[in-house]
Amino acid sequence: MSHEQHTELAKCVRCGACKAMCPTYFFTSDETMGARGRIAMLGALTENELAPTKRLSDRIFSCILCEACSGVCPVGINIPESIYQGRARLKDHYARGRLIRKTLNFSLSRMDTVFSVLRGLQKIIYPPLRKAGSLRYMPEITSKPFKDRAQVYKGAGKLGRVxxxxxxxxNYFYPHLGDALVRILLTRGYEVVVLKGEVCCGAPLRAVGF
Incomplete structure (x- = not known):
């Protein structure tokens, strides 16, 4: 971690405001599975009081990155960013992370193909998982990705271009939300561009420590 990140973590006063917002703490009642505990452990890691072990990695990677803790820290620690920085340091100690990274590296340049295959498999995989109670909710993969609508929507276009x-x-789960956004922007007087050739923003890779 950088000197700036070390300084950031050292600001924590252990007040627990972030912990009160953390869903993984809510379900486990385990301090090391909450936002405050993770910040404390990352601080200890930067001070070499903790070693970068698999156990520590499991705790840092258990954060679901919901950012419910974002903005609640009274001393202004950017907790989500601290988690990302911690994962970057610990990624080589997280076994499942290595498999996920390899899968993502393969998949990100083949998104249409990957989601097409998954769409075919979802009818086979989802029902038994739901029946077993292992899958409460998973959105259906669409057969018509939003990016297939790539074009310039003229509309009135008086207020600008978006x-x-x-x-x-x-793109793959909620294309109706994209359609709704286009309609709203057109109604408000904007020209709308749905980008052609859009690629992954990289968020999945960053989440696993890249």
Whole structure:
């Protein structure tokens, strides 16, 4: 971690405001599975009071990156960014992370193919998982990604031009949200551009420590 990140972590006063917002702490009641505990452990890591072990990595990677803790820290620690920085340092000690990174490296340049295959598999995989109670909810993968609508929507165009970066979720799971956004912007008087050739923003890779 950088000197700036070390200084950032050292600001923590252990007040617990972030812990109160943390869903993984809510479900486990384990201090090391909450936002405050993770910040404390990362601080100890920078001070060489903790070693970069698999156990520590499991705790830092258990954060679901919901950012519910974002903005609640009274001393202004950027908790989500601290988690990202910690994962970058610990990624080689997280076994599942290595498999995920290899899978992502292969998949990110082949997103259409990957989601097409997954769409075929979802009818086979989802039902037994739901029946077993292992899958509460998983959105269906669409057969018509939002980016297939790539074009310039003229509309009135009086207020300016807006380009939409839809991301993988809207592209493959929630294209109706992209359609709704286009309609709203057109109604408000904007020209709308749905980008052609959009690629992954890299968020999945950053989440696993890249």
């Amino acid at each position: 380009a939409i970066f839809s991301g993988c979720s809207v």
